[in-house]
Amino acid sequence: MPITIETRDDSTCVSIDGELTIYTVAELAGALLPQMGGAPRLLLDLSQVTEMDGAGLQLLAVIQREADSGGTALSVTGQSVAVTQALELCRKAGS
Amino acid sequence: MSINLDQALQTFIVEAHELLQVMEQSLLQLETEPADQGAIGAIFRAAHTIKGSAGLFGLTPVVGFTHIVEDVLDRLRDGSVAVDATLIAVLLKCGDHMLELINVVASRGETLPPAALEREAALREALSRYQAPTHLPETVPQSIQTVDAGAGTSAELLWHISLRFGVEVFRNGMDPLSFLRYLETLGQITQVTTLTETIPALDSWDPESCYLGFEIDLRSTAGHATLNEVFDFVRDDCEVSIEAIHEASDRAVSVASEWDAQAEQGPLTASVQRLPAASEPKTRDGNYVRVNADKLDELINLVGELVIASAGASLLARSCHNDPLQEATSTVSGLVEEILDGALHLRMVPIGDTFNRFRRVVRDISQELGKDIELTISGAETEMDKTVVEKIGDPLMHLLRNAMDHGIESADARRAAGKAGKGHLSLNAYHDSGSIVIEIADDGNGLNRERILEKAQERGLVASGAVLSDQEIYNLIFEPGFSTAEAVTNLSGRGVGMDVVKRNITLLRGTVDLDSRPGQGTVVRIRLPLTLAIINGFLVGIDTSTYVIPLDMVQECIELDVHQRQSSRDQGYLDLRGEVLPLVDLREHFSHEGSAGRRQNVVVVRYAEHKAGLVVDDLLGEFQTVIKPLGKLFGALRGISGSTILGSGAVALILDIPALLNQIVQLEARTAQAPYSPTVVAR
CATH class of the missing domain: 1.10.287 (Helix Hairpins)
Known part of the structure; x- marks a missing residue:
């Protein structure tokens, strides 16, 4: 499983290990999205992401959108080089 | 992502090879029918698609060269350049060069060797004669811009690109980010806005569908066409609009986009117009599935x-x-x-593709030799095993070259002999008793029987004084190191080849023979098995062992009664309705112990023109036989071509009928020197 989800107190910590690409988005979305709205705080750790593509970007955009609308405070606790490069490419600063 | 691009690159290479072949065939067709608009269209599309895809992978050498070819083809299409032999020759060479470019640059990621670059320069030079004198597409908008902006030093334009990707983009193996990455190599991306508004609500959102869009500002020296090509690969799956904007002068914008409108009929319509061309290979892919x-x-x-x-x-x-x-x-x-x-x-694939490839070969070689030779192809739809088709190409090529080089005489010699000046070469394929026959016929001078015999005796291949049939003499040229050509040319005649041809064909379990008439021509006949894996077999039994005879070679079965047995054993042949049928007692041949059964049968087999009877104990009927090759240990075994496993789990050996018959023929040749023995082999 490339994703680990831990719930501590009022925050959910999610860390993704491996690819954040078209090959994994379906699985990641299935595991992650139901957790949204369950906790007031969502911590996203992307420091172990090895690769990221447009599909991954889209998943992050959806997470952000859902967090905004559901009132969840989203924070990214770490991002790998692959994530930074992909985000820079589309000029989306780490959100 | 890198995996994705690698796969896409492989697809590109395979497709480019196919497109180049289409291009070559269409060019050859154009040579015979210069007014064929369909062929011109096909050539143009091939070049265009290659250029577009190569652009996506950043294969600049391929794009640069193909662009010029496409330019000339475009002029050919609108009729401002006429089709002539020189142009076709140049374009054929361009196709070769593009193939080399793709092999070197795309497959191996290397740069061209100097010799190839020299060739490219010569081709560019030749092509430039067909280009419009002022048609310099990628520099024109820049120069206009330079004049208008008055800067003089900078030819950079600010482009605004609106991208909307279709939902299938991810599933089609594309990554929108790779286009951004590629754009970065063309210039400087000053601003990107990622559009995510179209992503549907969570319950109807599929993470594998793409809803992304981008608004990009790019500062680049590349022209509209170059930028447009970046998206050729996803043209079906996305909406692109590319516009030039300039902070300093609005006039530059209008001039530049006006020019674009001329060249491309406006950015938006261009993408619509190109759709049919791009989707054509797609629909073709719809009918076929690529399988490893x-x-x-x-x-x-x-x-x-x-x-x-x-x-x-x-x-x-x-x-x-x-x-x-x-x-x-x-x-x-x-x-x-x-x-x-x-x-x-x-x-099974039709052999036509392989045959058609030879049109080019014949064309080139006949020009090189200064002979006028026409190639006729028939039976192109004949289907045979893919492996066989792939492996038969080289031997066929060799035989064709030989026929052109040695078989067909020069036009003068032909006229002197009372024949038409134009030589004819024909390739024919057909099915015959479970095998495929490929015939290569020429109407040249034929083989020189005396010279071959002389040479064979000189080399000690034939004992002096031996009497050989014409057929046997002609087939001597398949012996190793045999060449009778007076002049060694760079095509053939060096004495390597015919034996290699024969060996390659034998490896495919096929045979080759040759027929020739002095002054009228030569026919080479290659006989190949239909498939390599499974045959229809006929089971026969000797003692407790079972043997398989390929059913296609079985002609009939007859019972051998007691008194016939005695006489046939003494003489070694049988009177089959007045025909002499040589017999092989398989019991003896494979050294089975024990005495023969009370009743024996003869299976009459035929291969090519040889016929013989095999004496066996029992006839066990038909059987679908899966050929299992014998191990290396049995490599030297003659008369057995493989083994199979029967329903009962027992192993049966498959008889190699051609080899068996050959053995009889050779045995016969040896005994034929004894005066009393009659001709035994039925022809």
Whole structure:
């Protein structure tokens, strides 16, 4: 499983290990999205992401959108080089 | 992502090879029918698609060269350049060069060697004669801009690109980010806005569908066409609009986009107009599925096992005397047979593609030799196993070259001999008794019987004084190191080749023979098995052993009664309705111990023009035979071509009838020197 989800107190910590690409988005979305709205705080750790593509970007955009609308405070606790490069490419600063 | 691009690159290389072949064939067609608009269109599309895809992968050398070719083709298409022989010759060479570019640059990631670059320069020079004098597409908008902006030093334009990707983009193996990355190599991306508004609500959102869009500002020296090409690869799946904007002068914008409108009929319509061309290969892909050949082999192997297993089941069912069970197994057997046929058919491809490739070869070589030679192709739809088709190409090429070089005389010599100045070469393929026959015929001078014999005696291949039939003499040229050509040319005549041709064909379990008439021409006939994996076999029994004879070679079976047996054993042949039929006693041949059964049968087999009778104990009927090759240990074994597993689990050996018949012929040749022996081999 490339994703680990831990719930501590009022925050959910999610860390993704491996690819954040078209090959994994379906699985990641299935595991992650139901957790949204369950906790007031969502911590996203992307420091172990090895690769990221447009599909991954889209998943992050959806997470952000859902967090905004559901009132969840989203924070990214770490991002790998692959994530930074992909985000820079589309000029989306780490959100 | 890098994996994705690698795969896409492989697809590009394969497609480029196919497109280049289409281009070559269309060019050759254009040569015979200069007014064929369809062929011109096909050539243009091939070049255009290659250029577009190569652009996506950043294969600049390919794009640069193909662009010029496309330019000339475009002028050919709108009629401002006429088709002539020189242009076709140049374009054919351009196709070769593009193939080399793709092989070197795309497949191996290297740069061209200097010799190839020199060739490219010569081709560019030749092509430039066909280009419009002022047609310099990528520099024109820049120069206009330079003048208008008055900067003089900078030819950079600010482009605004609006991208909306379709939902299938991810699933089609594309990554929108890679386009951004590629754009970065063309210039400086000053601003990107990622559009995510179209992503639907969570319950209807599929993470594998793409809803992304980008608004990009790019500062680049690249022209509109170059930028447009970046998206050729996803043209079907996305909406692109590319516009030039300039902070300093609005006039520059209008001039530049006006020019674009001229060249491309406006950015938006261009993408619409190009759609049919780009989607054409797509629809073709819809009808075909690319399957790895290994998977196919695996399937056929499995089907082979299935055939064996189902034979075993039928055998058991029969011994149970259970009618419904027998009926069920016979239905299964019928279906298995159909699956087998279908599976084998998957591997069958028409030989036409291979044949058509030779049109170019014949054209080039006849020009090189200064002979006027026409190639006629028939039976191109004849289907045969893919492996065989692939491996037969080289031997065929060699035979064709030989026929052109040595067979067909120069035009003067032909006229002197009372023949038409134009030489004819024909390639023909057809099915014949379970094999495929490929004929290469020329109407040249024929083989020189005396010279061959002389040479053979000189080399000690034939004992002096031996009497050989014409056929045998002609077939001597397949012996190693045999060449009678007076002049060694760079095409053939060096004495290597014909033996290699023969060896390659033998490896495919085929045979080759040759017929020649002095002054009228030569025919080379190649006989190949239909498939390499499964045959229809005829089971025969000797003692407790079972042998398989390929059914296609079995002509008839006759019973050998007691007094016939005695006489035939003494003489070694049988009177078959007034015909002499040489007999081979398989019991003796394979040294089976024990005495012959009370009744014996003769299986009459034929291969090519040889016929013989095989004496066996029992006839056991037909059997679908999956050929299992024998191990290396048995490599030297003659007369056995492989083995198979019967329904009962027993192993049966498959007889190699051509080799067996050959053995008889050779045996006969040896005994023929003894005066009393009559001619035994029936022809």
